[in-house]
Amino acid sequence: FSLNLAADCNAVLKALQPIFQEQGMTETVHNWEDHGYLATYIQKNGSFANLRIHPHGLVLVDLQSYNDHVKGREEVDQLLNKVEERMKELFHGNIKRVKRLPAILRGGVIDRYWPTADGRLVEYDIDEVVYDEDSPFQNIKILHSKQFGNILILSGDVNLAESDLAYTKAIMGSGKEDYTGKEVLILGGGDGGILYEIVKLKPKMVTMVASNIDQMVIDGCKKYMRKTCGDVLDNLKGECYQVLIEDCIPVLKRYAKEGRMFDYVINDLTAVPISTSPEEDSTWEFLRLILDLSMKVLKQDGKYFTQ
Amino acid sequence: FSLNLAADCNAVLKALQPIFQEQGMTETVHNWEDHGYLATYIQKNGSFANLRIHPHGLVLVDLQSYNDHVKGREEVDQLLNKVEERMKELFHGNIKRVKRLPAILRGGVIDRYWPTADGRLVEYDIDEVVYDEDSPFQNIKILHSKQFGNILILSGDVNLAESDLAYTKAIMGSGKEDYTGKEVLILGGGDGGILYEIVKLKPKMVTMVASNIDQMVIDGCKKYMRKTCGDVLDNLKGECYQVLIEDCIPVLKRYAKEGRMFDYVINDLTAVPISTSPEEDSTWEFLRLILDLSMKVLKQDGKYFTQ
Numbered sequence: 001f002s003l004n005l006a007a008d009c010n011a012v013l014k015a016l017q018p019i020f021q022e023q024g025m026t027e028t029v030h031n032w033e034d035h036g037y038l039a040t041y042i043q044k045n046g047s048f049a050n051l052r053i054h055p056h057g058l059v060l061v062d063l064q065s066y067n068d069h070v071k072g073r074e075e076v077d078q079l080l081n082k083v084e085e086r087m088k089e090l091f092h093g094n095i096k097r098v099k100r101l102p103a104i105l106r107g108g109v110i111d112r113y114w115p116t117a118d119g120r121l122v123e124y125d126i127d128e129v130v131y132d133e134d135s136p137f138q139n140i141k142i143l144h145s146k147q148f149g150n151i152l153i154l155s156g157d158v159n160l161a162e163s164d165l166a167y168t169k170a171i172m173g174s175g176k177e178d179y180t181g182k183e184v185l186i187l188g189g190g191d192g193g194i195l196y197e198i199v200k201l202k203p204k205m206v207t208m209v210a211s212n213i214d215q216m217v218i219d220g221c222k223k224y225m226r227k228t229c230g231d232v233l234d235n236l237k238g239e240c241y242q243v244l245i246e247d248c249i250p251v252l253k254r255y256a257k258e259g260r261m262f263d264y265v266i267n268d269l270t271a272v273p274i275s276t277s278p279e280e281d282s283t284w285e286f287l288r289l290i291l292d293l294s295m296k297v298l299k300q301d302g303k304y305f306t307q
Numbered sequence: 308f309s310l311n312l313a314a315d316c317n318a319v320l321k322a323l324q325p326i327f328q329e330q331g332m333t334e335t336v337h338n339w340e341d342h343g344y345l346a347t348y349i350q351k352n353g354s355f356a357n358l359r360i361h362p363h364g365l366v367l368v369d370l371q372s373y374n375d376h377v378k379g380r381e382e383v384d385q386l387l388n389k390v391e392e393r394m395k396e397l398f399h400g401n402i403k404r405v406k407r408l409p410a411i412l413r414g415g416v417i418d419r420y421w422p423t424a425d426g427r428l429v430e431y432d433i434d435e436v437v438y439d440e441d442s443p444f445q446n447i448k449i450l451h452s453k454q455f456g457n458i459l460i461l462s463g464d465v466n467l468a469e470s471d472l473a474y475t476k477a478i479m480g481s482g483k484e485d486y487t488g489k490e491v492l493i494l495g496g497g498d499g500g501i502l503y504e505i506v507k508l509k510p511k512m513v514t515m516v517a518s519n520i521d522q523m524v525i526d527g528c529k530k531y532m533r534k535t536c537g538d539v540l541d542n543l544k545g546e547c548y549q550v551l552i553e554d555c556i557p558v559l560k561r562y563a564k565e566g567r568m569f570d571y572v573i574n575d576l577t578a579v580p581i582s583t584s585p586e587e588d589s590t591w592e593f594l595r596l597i598l599d600l601s602m603k604v605l606k607q608d609g610k611y612f613t614q
Contacts, residue, residue, distance in 0.1 A: 002414050017498075020568065028335060028337075028347075030347075030349050030355075032334075032351075032353055034353075035352065035353030035373070036353070038347075038349065038355055039336075040337075040345075042345065045342065046339055046341075046342030046343070046361075048337075048345055048359075050355075050357065052355075052371065054353075054373060054414075058373075058413070060371070060413060060414070062369075062371075064357070064359065064367070064369075066342070066361060066365075072311070080518040095420065097418065099413070099418060099420070101420055101422070101428060102422050102426050102427065102428045103410070104428065106365070106367060106406070107365040108359075111404065111406060112427070112464055113406070113408055115408070115409050119409050120419070120430040120432060121408060121409045121411065121428060121430040122408065122427045122429050123427040123429065123431075124427070125425060125427060139465070153383070166473075206389075227542050241571070306576050
């Protein structure tokens with residue numbers, strides 16, 4: 001509850017405490033000199049509630065229960081309805097905002113919370129852990145979501161879902177490029193999405209360079225991300241493609257030296273690279289090196305795509 | 308922390324309590340007979356921590372601070388690092404999962420949490436409240452997100468963002484329909500997205516029927532969702548379109564009686580209708596009525612699109 005005015009902490013406590021006590025909860029109150037009240041209500045079954053009253057007009061209620069201990073969401077809703085009612089009686093039109101957030105589920109078999117790269121909390125409708133392995137380099141998870149299909153998550157970072165064809169199409173140039181008869185180099189792309197989509201377009205040759213860091217990613221994706229990669233990862237060599245399991249830096253250097261040139265270089269390396277070789281002493285150095293080497297193997301009218 | 312084994316609650320408490328006490332926090336412990344421990348640690352500055360130890364092997368740590376009271380995220384991270392270290396010392400390889408969730412921000416000017424229709428918690432990168440008005444029927448918010456542009460939120464339900472052209476394209480038939488010279492009826496669609504996109508395709512006439520419930524939605528969108536609706540809502544009548552601010556049921560009945568027929572009916576009414584007329588006594592009855600009436604005004608080779 002955000003209020004339009006300062007809160008009489010004691011009045012709020014007196015108004016709300018009967019609601020918790022009616023549930024058979026026992027109260028412990030801490031009273032700061034300048035920072036309001038914290039009341040903790042403890043239920044016999046192991047549940048508890050925190051009521052935090054800030055004097056400038058913020059009242060926070062947190063309920064924590066273990067699965068077996070709650071009769072269900074209805075009971076929680078009823079309790080919160082009573083709290084809301086009582087608060088509205090107490091403050092009339094002076095409540096600026098009432099907000100209830102969905103319960104956060106912790107300790108279950110399935111973890112549904114996968115924060116974004118910019119640190120925002122996102123709960124996915126995950127209903128199955130399809131694949132969960134640790135490679136020497138990272139944790140590789142493939143989780144099933146009703147909304148997005150199977151989702152590839154590398155060390156907690158959501159990479160790609162089976163529904164993310166739009167990502168693959170975008171990094172290929174949003175349908176505006178003609179790949180027929182072209183030489184294409186893919187850096188990274190262990191999920192096989194780009195390779196699969198370009199092979200359909202009759203290129204001359206696609207070379208995908210996925211570092212050995214990605215071997216287990218490829219293994220997981222070829223089994224469980226088939227809407228993304230089709231059968232293209234089943235063999236590392238096809239009529240018009242090859243997959244090299246090697247660090248891309250030495251490969252790029254070799255190609256540059258040999259004068260091997262490409263019509264397209266598509267850099268699908270992860271945004272935060274996992275570095276193994278000593279020459280990459282920072283993320284930016286690594287990104288610059290990849291970019292420089294890519295330019296060296298790109299034909300004069302070639303194109304470079306990246307995130 | 309999810310453990311692979313039952314937890315000696317007292318040992319966990321003894322291991323972790325010095326970490327909180329070193330911060331100058333005072334401890335209160337509740338010990339259930341069968342449900343483990345709850346330790347509450349209170350800081351002089353108004354912050355507090357809950358440590359909940361479940362005997363079957365789940366250890367939960369919650370920190371709650373008011374903005375002014377924390378020196379920053381680093382301090383919190385340091386505390387959590389210490390807790391994690393101590394837990395790993397105590398349980399060696401027997402920790403199944405360690406998970407830290409981003410802080411949940413409550414009571415700020417901008418509310419970043421807009422749960423999905425299926426009740427999942429999603430935090431958006433909202434940085435501005437662009438529009439926030441109560442109509443007699445609902446609350447209408449337009450919030451700006453760096454990722455999605457302006458987002459239309461009706462009574463807490465995320466409707467459409469400026470980036471959601473894909474939704475509009477999909478409900479129009481994913482680019483496979485030829486609207487040139489066609490008669491089109493849009494039901495709902497107060498954000499103007501469908502109208503704007505179809506008008507570009509040189510139809511004979513588009514009629515959009517948005518109930519008066521949506522008047523304030525239209526007002527908000529024409530000002531703040533212009534990437535979605537362009538200038539199409541600036542006037543309720545254009546060369547090849549008209550917008551009727553009326554309940555769609557009587558309009559559909561009138562058209563059916565007059566024998567007015569359409570090549571396309573696009574039903575973009577909200578998934579959970581706000582009913583005002585007495586004849587709609589349930590959501591399903593309402594949806595059925597709309598569908599029946601739509602069929603009556605559809606040419607034999609006409610098409611009906613909906614969510």
